[in-house]
Amino acid sequence: MERVLVTGAATWTGGNLIRRLSQRDDMAVFAVDDRSPRIRFDADFRKLSLDGLDLARYILEVDPTMVVHLQSVHRTSEEGRRASSEDRILGSLGLFGAIERLTSIRSVIIKSDTAIYGASPRNPSVLAETTRPQGKPSRHQRDLAEMERFIGEARKVHPETVFTTLRFAPIFGPNVGNSISRYLTLPVVPTLLGFDPRLQFIHDRDAVDALEHAIDNPIDGIFNVAADGQMYLSRMLRLGRRIPQPLPGRMFDTALRAMTRFNVPAPDHLKGLMKHGRVTDTTRMHEDFGFTPTHTCRQTVLCGYERIDTNHDAT
Numbered sequence: 001m002e003r004v005l006v007t008g009a010a011t012w013t014g015g016n017l018i019r020r021l022s023q024r025d026d027m028a029v030f031a032v033d034d035r036s037p038r039i040r041f042d043a044d045f046r047k048l049s050l051d052g053l054d055l056a057r058y059i060l061e062v063d064p065t066m067v068v069h070l071q072s073v074h075r076t077s078e079e080g081r082r083a084s085s086e087d088r089i090l091g092s093l094g095l096f097g098a099i100e101r102l103t104s105i106r107s108v109i110i111k112s113d114t115a116i117y118g119a120s121p122r123n124p125s126v127l128a129e130t131t132r133p134q135g136k137p138s139r140h141q142r143d144l145a146e147m148e149r150f151i152g153e154a155r156k157v158h159p160e161t162v163f164t165t166l167r168f169a170p171i172f173g174p175n176v177g178n179s180i181s182r183y184l185t186l187p188v189v190p191t192l193l194g195f196d197p198r199l200q201f202i203h204d205r206d207a208v209d210a211l212e213h214a215i216d217n218p219i220d221g222i223f224n225v226a227a228d229g230q231m232y233l234s235r236m237l238r239l240g241r242r243i244p245q246p247l248p249g250r251m252f253d254t255a256l257r258a259m260t261r262f263n264v265p266a267p268d269h270l271k272g273l274m275k276h277g278r279v280t281d282t283t284r285m286h287e288d289f290g291f292t293p294t295h296t297c298r299q300t301v302l303c304g305y306e307r308i309d310t311n312h313d314a315t
Helices: 012-022 054-062 075-079 085-101 139-157 179-184 204-216 233-239 249-262 268-276 283-287 297-310
Strands: 002-007 027-033 044-047 066-069 107-113 162-168 188-192 221-225 243-247
Touching (some): 002 012, 002 054, 012 027, 012 204, 027 054, 085 139, 107 204, 139 162, 162 204, 188 233, 188 249, 188 268, 221 283, 233 243, 233 297, 243 249
Parallel strands (some): 002 027, 002 066, 027 044, 066 107, 107 162, 188 243
């Protein structure tokens, strides 16, 4: 029987993945997070700090055959809140340190982010997995790169283990509660005057499908995961019946800082994305990873906004 350990169980994506896996007779699922789960599931759950060594000790105790690492960087990194560099990466450092000590693990699946490419006018128009980012990296971008470096070190120790790194485009939808979804679903959306970035998303349920596909079809490597197509910000806001509020640079920065008072974090990597945009090449996702999202980029945007308009209590 597979023994699957899933970190990031408190997220919408993690909770729904665990719920699916818990229904399988051939899997024993162990879930971990430092917050209480939003989604109910039947798996064994431990509330452990992901930036402490207790997580590593628990992994050694569980002795899993598979690890699904969803909370791959600390939430302070994703949301732009202040924390020391050591605190932000300690969870991944402890996890990969534990993985290196285990012989039972056959497969490790890591949720990364296309934010690792940054958002720079010097980046190519389409970013492949081998693209070297340009420009000054954000804190979140640096943390993602450091986390992926841990994967490389673990791969050297266990070359027989399959390490699948999924670099997700922003997951869009009212359920996930991430920074970009909260920002883009505001009734009035502050935008940067003179810029109309190209954006790419992945539907929240397609994100869960991609993780489940990786569990069922282990393949080593790094893969961009995004819906087919792309969309300009202006077009997206029209589809969502949102009102854009173009602002010059300093006023735009002030507006984003003000949003944090209303529980809408606006970290530096989000500011860069809203200025320069980001589109990735998903050829490897289709041809090598063997996964095709159900929703296109346009359908993802429409589904996300429709759920907001019809279900204001979604969390």
